[in-house]
Amino acid sequence: MQLTNLTSHRSDRVMIGLMVLGILFGSSRVNAEVETVSSLDNEAESDGIEEIEKIYVYAQKRLEPLKNVPISVALIPGNEVEIIGIDEVQQFSGYVANLSTASTGIRGGFSFISLRGMPNNINSIDPRTALYVDGIPYTDFTSINSTLFDVQQIEIIRGPQSTLYGLNTEAGLINILTERPSDETEVKLRAEIGNLDTFKGTARISGALIDNKLTGSIGVFSESITGAMTNVVTGTESEEQSINVRTQFVYTPVDWIEFAFTADYQEFDDILLQNSPVFRGRDELILGRPLNDFETAYDLDGSLKSEALRVGLTTTVYLNTMDFAAVTGYRDFDRDWRVDGSFDLGRTFVADLFMIPPTVPATITDDTLSKATNEEIYQEFRFQSNGSGKFDWIAGISFSDTEFTENVSLIGLGGFSPINRVQTGQNVGVFGKFTTYFIEDRLGITGGMRWAWAERGGEALSSPFGIGFETKKNDTILLPRIALDYKYSSDILLYASIARGWLPGGFNFVTDLSTAEFGPEKTWAYEVGTKATFDDGRLRINLAAFYTSIKDYQDLVQFNPFTASLSNAEEVRINGLELEVTYTPIKDLQLSISTGYADSEYESYLFDAINDVRYDGNKVPLVPEYDFAIIATYDFLENYFVRGEILGAGSFYFNAANDNGQDPRDPARSDSYQIANAQVGYQSIDGWRASL
Secondary structure, three states, X not given: OOOEOHHHHHHHHHHHHOOOOEEEOOOOOOOOOOOOOOXXXXXXXXXXXXXXXOOEXXXXXXXXXXXXXXXOEEEEEHHHHHHHOOOEHHHHHHHOOOEEEEEOOOOOOXXXXXXXXXXXXXXXXXXXXXXXXXXXXXXXXXXXXXXXOOEEEEEEEEOOOHHHHOOOOOOEEEEEEEOOOOOOOEEEEEEEEEOOOEEEEEEEEEEEEEOXXXXXXXXXXXXXXXXXXXXXXXXXXXXXXXXXXXXXXXXXXXXXXXXXXXXXXXXXXXXXXXXXXXXXHHHHXXXXXXXXXXXXXXXXXXXXXXXXXXXXXXXEEEXXXXXXXXXXXXXXXXXXXXXXXXXXXXXXXXXXOOOOOOOOEEXXXXXXXXXXXXXXXXXXXXXXXXXXXXXXXXXXXXEEEEEEEEEEEEOOOOOOEEEEEEEEEEEEEEXXXXXXXXXXXXXXXXXXXXXXXXXXXXEEEEOOOOOOEEEEEEEEEEEEEEEEEEEEEOOEEEEEEEEEEEEOOEEOXXXXXXXXXXXXXXXXXXXXXXXXXXXXXXEEEEEEEXXXXXXXXXXXXXXXXXXXXXXXXXXXXXXXXXXXXEEEXXXXXXXXXXXXXXXXXXXEXXXXXXXXXEOOOOEOXXXXXXXXXXXXXXXXXXXXXXXXXXXXXXXXXXXXXXXXXXXXXXXXXXXXXXEEEEEEEEEOOOOOEEEO
């Protein structure tokens, strides 16, 4: 399936929009140093004014210093999120090594994340990279398009985390922590304006409702952008309207128990214009001139409305020698995608999926192309040590239930051909992990295991040929993880790990039932790394190298001239590294470099057995070979700051064939890119900030 390169196209628009005025009232700091997690009163100790602050993360489901975690973890603190202007999950990918995003340009639609050379697959209900918000997983592809505001910190945890987190963490996970309600009354206002009639605004109030018992907050984020894309055929300009409302309560009836409740509502209302580089050659030929990155030549316009409701409750009981946590989550998503116009169906993103020739005339008049709903329920119970001894442990059980329903209208073949499909998933996991220390607490050994059971159901209620089916299958697997870490000194940690990940099998929605089922995907990942600080803490270096072997990789396979369905390629292998360096050479100046390399390749891939077409040695699509971010921040005259950054990534292929797809006029791969940004601003002692 061929997709827009989000980073090299939509990000151009986003970076222009960042040249705005931002005003913030509150207690956030303007410098780019990492803030500690204040919600649990774990303030970092500072060894000097020029020292890079110590970083605390929840990567292993407990608060601990990042330098002691034997996992490759990137972190973006909340003040960085505000300075950069991140308000979507996809926007921070350029700042994180070996993390990239790709999209069809449809918010509330299909978007993909590639982490460590492993992209998500639209044809499966299970992504390879999970998204967690406040400890609750949201695994459907639309959740990646969620808006972000009032973020405490973002953790990108690389490599399989299946032992501790379970399903959909084969490549890793993104863990987003939002700000908790404060004990004192706080009001935060933030506004951005920019070109393209851009307006983004945030308002939040937080404080105590019952002293020492109950705190609460309510926040609103609103966004409006017009004209990021123009259809030169119809004259239509794209529009993006969104609103997000979140309320949180933390109730502590006694000092040893806590209830944390979150409710979040999000709505998108957009006018859509297709902007895919894979069709640029055909569009320019029809138009008779080149198109720029913000134009499309297409005789079809569309609209999309979507709504998402998220509810979560975390109950924590603090006992003498251990803690107990119960995590409950629910998410409901609804999408209505409409189109209007006359067009060639072969110039749409569904063309390759359904083997449609380059030119198939069709006409739609204000009709629904896709109507979808997705419901997720998640429940986890766990006990864990409170970190007071030399033996840390965690044990628990989790359950999740997902149902995705979609009514799709395919155009052509004499008119509308509806496909009504339902995909279901139930998952159960029993997990445990321990870490113990030897040799004067310098050598750490971590071991863990998860027993995972997954059931996948498929139901095609109707299809273009009137064929329907209903079926289920289940898989079980053991998912171990072993890690060794050695503290060479108080400032240098060396580690090595081996971990297993997986994706369950599932079903295609095809007319040939013999090709409906595909098997599970299984991964072994090997990693070595170091985390070190030098120069009295002013210099921090995190380095990791990894090798990943994936058996039965889930990808498209050509079964006959009319059917390409998700099946299992024999093997994919990936090797790469991540390097993150942060340095404070003098007071008020911080420099950082983040770079990643990932060589993701099909080791063995029989795509078409009939014609003996193999893709052995081809690159896995949607995976840039390298990426980098170079950032400098300088504070001066006590309250002023200036920030500059250069972001870039290598090119990648759009499909597994590494060719031009249906039409030789279309590009086979995305171009590499580099983006330069600059920002200057003022931060008052009272906490308000203005930046340009």
